[in-house]
Amino acid sequence: MREPVPGVFMLERTWGSNIYVSAGERPVIIDAGFPLDERRILKFLNGSAPRMLVATHYHIDHVGPMSRLKRRFGSAVAAHVCDAPVMEGTRPYEVYKLDLLRTAYYKALAPLYRYEHVGVDVKLEEGEVIDALGGLEVVHLPGHTDGSVALYQRERGILFTGDTIRNERGVLEGPPPQFSPGLEESFDGIRRKVLALDFDVLLPGHGEPLTRGARGAVEAMMRGYGRLD
Numbered sequence: 001m002r003e004p005v006p007g008v009f010m011l012e013r014t015w016g017s018n019i020y021v022s023a024g025e026r027p028v029i030i031d032a033g034f035p036l037d038e039r040r041i042l043k044f045l046n047g048s049a050p051r052m053l054v055a056t057h058y059h060i061d062h063v064g065p066m067s068r069l070k071r072r073f074g075s076a077v078a079a080h081v082c083d084a085p086v087m088e089g090t091r092p093y094e095v096y097k098l099d100l101l102r103t104a105y106y107k108a109l110a111p112l113y114r115y116e117h118v119g120v121d122v123k124l125e126e127g128e129v130i131d132a133l134g135g136l137e138v139v140h141l142p143g144h145t146d147g148s149v150a151l152y153q154r155e156r157g158i159l160f161t162g163d164t165i166r167n168e169r170g171v172l173e174g175p176p177p178q179f180s181p182g183l184e185e186s187f188d189g190i191r192r193k194v195l196a197l198d199f200d201v202l203l204p205g206h207g208e209p210l211t212r213g214a215r216g217a218v219e220a221m222m223r224g225y226g227r228l229d
C-alpha cells in the first residue's frame, strides 16, 4: 500500500485509474476506479466503512463501484452538481467519437465498462469544503466533463486533479482530448484557477503522484507539455 503524502493512501494495482483513501476510522474515498476495482477497495478497507465517496467526475473509471459500495456501507456519494445527473441516470453519458480499434478494445473489456447509476447525496459546487483531510475545497474545472472538479487541501498544499491533469509515463498533461468535449475550457480553468492555488503535491486521476514542486510542474505543462524527467 502506498501513502504518497501522510494520511492519504493510494491503492495499488487498480485497473487503470487512481483511488485515494484518507486515513482513519471512517475514511473518505476520492475516486473509486473501475467497477472491477471494488474487490481491491474492500480488501484495503478491511471492514471499515467509508463515510463518503467523492467523484472527481462521472466517468466509469472513477465511479465504477460506487453504487455497490454505497449499498454495502451506506456511504454518502459526492459529486459536482453538473455531473450528478449522469451518475443518477437522468442525463445520458456522453457519447465519444472513437476509432474502430478503440471501439473494439472497449467492447472486449465490457465488464470494466458496465455503468451502474448511483444517487448523489452531496451535490458539490465551487468553493464548497468537503469534511475530509482537514478540509477539501471544490475547484470546478469543466471541460473534461461539465462537472469535473479538483479538490484542494489548502493548508497542506495538496491538489487532487482527477482527469483534468494526469501524469502518465512521466509526462504531465491535461485531460485526454478524445474524451474531453471542452478541452480548451479545461486548459482555461487550469490557467485561471489551478495556477492561482499554492500547492506542492498533485494527486492525479491517472499516473504517478507528484509529491513536490507540483505547481511549478503544472506551470511548465501549460508552457507546452513539459517532460518531468
Ligand SMILES: [Zn+2]
Residues within 6 Å of the ligand: 057, 059, 144, 163, 179
Ligand atoms: Zn474521465
Ligand SMILES: [Zn+2]
Residues within 6 Å of the ligand: 017, 059, 061, 062, 163, 205, 206
Ligand atoms: Zn479517468
